[in-house]
Amino acid sequence: MEIQPVIAWNERWSVGIQLLDEEHRQMVERINLLFAAAWARHVVSNRTFELLEEELKRHMVHESEILNKLGYSDVASHQKGLEALSEQLSAMKDKVLKMCRGGNQMLNKEAETFLRQWIVDCLEGNDGQYAAWLLGHDSVDLNKSDQAKA
Numbered sequence: 001m002e003i004q005p006v007i008a009w010n011e012r013w014s015v016g017i018q019l020l021d022e023e024h025r026q027m028v029e030r031i032n033l034l035f036a037a038a039w040a041r042h043v044v045s046n047r048t049f050e051l052l053e054e055e056l057k058r059h060m061v062h063e064s065e066i067l068n069k070l071g072y073s074d075v076a077s078h079q080k081g082l083e084a085l086s087e088q089l090s091a092m093k094d095k096v097l098k099m100c101r102g103g104n105q106m107l108n109k110e111a112e113t114f115l116r117q118w119i120v121d122c123l124e125g126n127d128g129q130y131a132a133w134l135l136g137h138d139s140v141d142l143n144k145s146d147q148a149k150a
């Protein structure tokens with residue numbers, strides 16, 4: 001049986017800034033890798049989850065830098081939202097890993113629900129606010145965001 005990705009990338013999550021879109025896609029992919037292992041009853045390693053945590057930490061820095069450069073006025077509350085999401089992720093780590101290691105389909109589903117909700121909160125909840133701001137400000141120079149890649 002072919003395993004479907006838990007989360008399919010949705011183009012409406014694209015914010016139009018290449019680095020941030022790549023990082024968002026990478027986190028979605030990381031969650032899919034974690035559950036591909038769980039559903040295939042392979043060992044789900046701590047490392048997979050840690051990579052997601054590390055990717056989020058790097059992303060938090062990049063996103064804040066870029067939003068500052070673009071002149072977004074609400075970087076502080078966006079950052080606060082990211083910190084809360086980061087804490088949530090770490091808090092669910094043990095529970096999710098334990099669920100995924102049981103080989104129990106119901107627990108796999110429950111763990112999936114946690115992480116799916118979490119990534120949607122990231123991409124639509126927290127990031128949705130600056131994404132809407134970007135859409136409403138055609139004059140924002142997205143090229144300025146390139147400087148943050150260096």
Ligand SMILES: [Fe+2]
Nearest residue numbers: 024063122127
């Ligand atoms: Fe983000």
